[in-house]
Amino acid sequence: MQSLLSVQNISKHFGNIHALRNVSLDISPKKIIGLAGENGAGKSTLVRIICGAIPCDSGEMKYQGRPYKPHDVSDAESLGISVFHQEIPICPHLSIAANVFLGPTIPSLRIRPDWKFMNNRCIELYKKFLDEDIDPTIPIGECSAAEQQLALLVRVLSRNAKLVILDEPTTALSAPEVERLFDSIKRLRDEQGIGFIFVSHLLDELMELSDEVFVLRDGENVGHLYKAEFSAKELSRLIAGRSIDVQHRSAKGFAEAEITLEARSVSLSKSHEDISFSVHKGEVFGIAGLQGSGRSEVISSLFGLPPLDKGSVIIQGNDLGRITISKAITAGVGYLPEDRKTKGIFPDLNIAKNIGIVSIAQSRDLTSYNEEEYIKLVDTMAGKLSIKISNPKDYISTLSGGNQQKAMLARWLALSPSILVLNEPTRGVDIGAKSEIAKIISDMAEAGCTIIIASSEMEELLLMCDRIMVMNRGRARIILEKESLTRENLFFYAMS
Amino acid sequence: MNKAPTKNHRSKSNIVLGRDFGVLIAAILIAVFFTIASPVFLTAYNFFNLLRQTAQLGIIAMAMTMLIISGEFDLSVGAIYAVTGVLTGILVKNMGLNIWLAAFIGFLAALVLGFVNGTLISITKINSFIGTLSTQMIFRGIAMVLSQGQPISFLQSSLFFDAFGRAEIFGNIPVQILWLLAWTLISFYLLHRTSFGVKVFATGDNRLAADLSGIKTTRVKKTCFIITSAAAGLSSLISLAFLKTVTPTQGSGLELEAIAAGVIGGTSMSGGVGSILGTFIGTFIMAEVRTGLVLMGTDAYVQDAFVGLVIALAVIINVRFSISKGRS
Numbered sequence: 001m002q003s004l005l006s007v008q009n010i011s012k013h014f015g016n017i018h019a020l021r022n023v024s025l026d027i028s029p030k031k032i033i034g035l036a037g038e039n040g041a042g043k044s045t046l047v048r049i050i051c052g053a054i055p056c057d058s059g060e061m062k063y064q065g066r067p068y069k070p071h072d073v074s075d076a077e078s079l080g081i082s083v084f085h086q087e088i089p090i091c092p093h094l095s096i097a098a099n100v101f102l103g104p105t106i107p108s109l110r111i112r113p114d115w116k117f118m119n120n121r122c123i124e125l126y127k128k129f130l131d132e133d134i135d136p137t138i139p140i141g142e143c144s145a146a147e148q149q150l151a152l153l154v155r156v157l158s159r160n161a162k163l164v165i166l167d168e169p170t171t172a173l174s175a176p177e178v179e180r181l182f183d184s185i186k187r188l189r190d191e192q193g194i195g196f197i198f199v200s201h202l203l204d205e206l207m208e209l210s211d212e213v214f215v216l217r218d219g220e221n222v223g224h225l226y227k228a229e230f231s232a233k234e235l236s237r238l239i240a241g242r243s244i245d246v247q248h249r250s251a252k253g254f255a256e257a258e259i260t261l262e263a264r265s266v267s268l269s270k271s272h273e274d275i276s277f278s279v280h281k282g283e284v285f286g287i288a289g290l291q292g293s294g295r296s297e298v299i300s301s302l303f304g305l306p307p308l309d310k311g312s313v314i315i316q317g318n319d320l321g322r323i324t325i326s327k328a329i330t331a332g333v334g335y336l337p338e339d340r341k342t343k344g345i346f347p348d349l350n351i352a353k354n355i356g357i358v359s360i361a362q363s364r365d366l367t368s369y370n371e372e373e374y375i376k377l378v379d380t381m382a383g384k385l386s387i388k389i390s391n392p393k394d395y396i397s398t399l400s401g402g403n404q405q406k407a408m409l410a411r412w413l414a415l416s417p418s419i420l421v422l423n424e425p426t427r428g429v430d431i432g433a434k435s436e437i438a439k440i441i442s443d444m445a446e447a448g449c450t451i452i453i454a455s456s457e458m459e460e461l462l463l464m465c466d467r468i469m470v471m472n473r474g475r476a477r478i479i480l481e482k483e484s485l486t487r488e489n490l491f492f493y494a495m496s
Numbered sequence: 497m498n499k500a501p502t503k504n505h506r507s508k509s510n511i512v513l514g515r516d517f518g519v520l521i522a523a524i525l526i527a528v529f530f531t532i533a534s535p536v537f538l539t540a541y542n543f544f545n546l547l548r549q550t551a552q553l554g555i556i557a558m559a560m561t562m563l564i565i566s567g568e569f570d571l572s573v574g575a576i577y578a579v580t581g582v583l584t585g586i587l588v589k590n591m592g593l594n595i596w597l598a599a600f601i602g603f604l605a606a607l608v609l610g611f612v613n614g615t616l617i618s619i620t621k622i623n624s625f626i627g628t629l630s631t632q633m634i635f636r637g638i639a640m641v642l643s644q645g646q647p648i649s650f651l652q653s654s655l656f657f658d659a660f661g662r663a664e665i666f667g668n669i670p671v672q673i674l675w676l677l678a679w680t681l682i683s684f685y686l687l688h689r690t691s692f693g694v695k696v697f698a699t700g701d702n703r704l705a706a707d708l709s710g711i712k713t714t715r716v717k718k719t720c721f722i723i724t725s726a727a728a729g730l731s732s733l734i735s736l737a738f739l740k741t742v743t744p745t746q747g748s749g750l751e752l753e754a755i756a757a758g759v760i761g762g763t764s765m766s767g768g769v770g771s772i773l774g775t776f777i778g779t780f781i782m783a784e785v786r787t788g789l790v791l792m793g794t795d796a797y798v799q800d801a802f803v804g805l806v807i808a809l810a811v812i813i814n815v816r817f818s819i820s821k822g823r824s
Contacts, residue, residue, distance in 0.1 A: 305707075305708065325708065325710060326710060326712070329710045337705075337708055342702075342704060343704045343705050344702075344705055344708075345702065345705065346697070346702050346705060347701065347702070347768075348697070348701045348764075348768040349697055349698065349701055349768070353694055353697070357694070357698055357706075357709045357711075358709045358710060360695065360698075361691075361698075361706075361709050361711040362710060363691040364691065365690065365691055365692035365695070366691070367691045368689055368690055369690050369691050369693060369694055
């Protein structure tokens with residue numbers, strides 16, 4: 001069968017860095033092709049070359065048998081190759097129909113946009129592509145993230161796309177929404193014969209959705225697996241170039257140890273109710289649950305974000321009541337937020353300030369600020385957490401995701417906290433950095449720090465935690481420990 | 497893909513200084529242009545005159561820069577400037593107070609108005625553009641009511657007038673320049689050499705992250721509002737001393753000039769980026785262009801247009817700069 005798009009020996013340099021070296025892919029029509037690799041493996045560079053955003057240095061592409069050399073993104077789009085980005089550009093106040101048809105040529109009657117036509121056509125398109133009935137006049141801002149994604153998918157398809165590139169489409173979606181999106185994608189493959197390239201770093205999703213997976217590492221092809229050959233172990237071996245080597249924590253008993261943090265029926269009216277647990281010195285305590293189970297809200301409310309509606313948090317015997325951020329910090333609690341970009345980094349400040357900021361916040365206003373002092377702190381932390389930093393005066397954005405995340409941890413380690421509250425500590429970092437962060441967490445616990453982790457990745461929690469509380473619809477279902485701490489139990493209590 | 501560390505590990509590539517350097521080059525180029533165009537531009541007299549004119553705007557612009565870095569604006573500085581002057585004038589004229597005491601009370605009033613701004617913005621969380629637009633009108637109204645719309649002149653002589661606006665040190669350096677330099681040093685130290693300064697940058701750059709790092713961002717912003725009003729108060733006293741007269745309409749438009757000076761100096765309107773030195777030079781550039789055009793005999797009406805052009809150019813360059821920096 002003739003391939004839809006074949007990419008042959010593509011190379012691309014940025015300065016003296018090889019982003020891609022002789023990469024080849026073959027994309028058959030009616031297939032979903034997974035593209036896997038760590039951050040920086042060259043996935044996005046490849047995608048940008050295919051969709052015409054940047055040219056390649058050497059190599060060639062063939063699209064439907066003919067040489068393919070797009071000048072720019074709209075050129076590629078007119079030929080039927082479209083990208084579907086991680087961050088969705090959307091006009092929230094306009095209707096679904098308007099968002100679907102927005103573009104250089106809007107269907108119109110003389111000078112007036114033809115809303116009737118657009119609405120009807122929108123309904124037809126939804127029926128055809130997704131087999132769904134919708135009201136196209138609803139403002140798209142009122143729809144869920146998944147519905148917005150689908151609208152954009154319809155938008156792309158309405159322009160006769162033959163090959164759609166899905167670049168991390170699930171980051172903003174909850175589990176049921178992901179399922180819905182995947183169903184639609186599979187339907188489009190089967191019924192409309194549309195080809196997909198699916199870029200993701202989530203192994204489960206890659207394995208569920210793709211027919212084949214190409215793996216990139218350091219800008220080179222390192223593997224090509226068919227559906228029958230998929231396994232998490234093999235994929236992660238190809239991606240990382242090594243298997244993940246996180247030591248499972250030896251199950252120690254902590255019942256004897258001193259209780260450092262106790263949550264006493266903490267409630268937040270919108271998300272969770274009556275949650276109680278206590279954590280011991282040196283213990284790693286996990287909070288598991290699906291998206292929307294209250295997992296993330298429980299853990300952030302331990303840091304006073306937002307202050308609790310009811311209940312209290314007791315730290316080392318002191319009842320802090322409805323805890324606030326400043327009370328928590330004074331009591332020796334550190335907090336890593338779940339979204340580094342919006343709640344963590346200071347993009348316009350240098351690395352030294354980004355790492356020193358928590359210590360600076362604790363100092364009095366008129367304390368003189370000496371950058372050298374914080375550069376020393378950066379050096380110490382870089383050594384301790386193996387953060388790769390070339391110059392502490394560079395912007396933090398020059399660091400890779402994993403190193404940024406370690407820098408976020410380093411902020412708090414500077415205060416030597418007795419309790420660390422970590423919300424999604426490994427989100428958005430590659431496999432290599434994940435195991436390093438897991439190691440840091442385990443070492444911290446070993447040194448006597450109390451650690452509480454909330455994570456959407458259950459496998460990770462299983463590896464890292466001594467006990468795990470499972471959340472389900474805003475309630476604590478159970479606290480699993482020792483023998484009961486199994487994968488099956490975790491999924492059972494989270495989902496049923 | 498960020499694997500290309502430059503090997504010079506501890507290169508002194510201070511980002512802030514690099515940016516200020518660009519503004520300084522611009523200031524020098526403009527000076528060179530006017531020196532060629534007009535023989536009197538590059539004289540000590542003109543230089544001091546330029547700095548003297550810069551003093552009032554510069555003091556306010558530097559404080560405003562701090563406020564903008566923290567993520568807010570203050571459109572009411574011009575009105576605070578008027579209230580301070582008018583109140584001082586009334587206290588002297590109508591109540592017969594000593595000028596020093598009256599000036600002190602006028603200055604305190606400025607601080608109170610700054611506190612009002614800060615509290616209003618932080619409690620109601622309204623956009624500071626709208627919030628201070630309304631207080632601008634209220635404060636201006638206060639100045640109008642207090643003075644009944646009339647200018648107030650001072651006929652007496654006092655050391656006060658010399659100290660704030662009339663004395664010339666070593667025979668030719670206007671005293672305003674000393675105030676400007678002192679304020680510059682204090683602001684520079686506060687913003688670039690203290691914990692407070694780092695907190696200001698962090699608050700404006702990413703407020704949520706700043707809150708989560710334990711910075712009391714509401715308090716930081718409130719303090720910046722008060723510093724800005726203090727600058728307006730001081731600036732007003734300098735004007736009062738120099739002109740020996742105050743009007744309730746004085747200082748209208750000052751807020752926008754202060755913001756413009758900051759922007760020319762590289763302050764980002766979205767917060768988190770800016771510097772005292774940049775704003776100092778930015779103010780200087782504005783005065784340079786104005787004076788230069790006057791010396792060239794340009795029509796007064798054309799001057800504003802030119803200043804506008806300079807602002808537009810500065811912003812374009814700044815935007816370019818932040819794109820090339822590679823921020824997403």
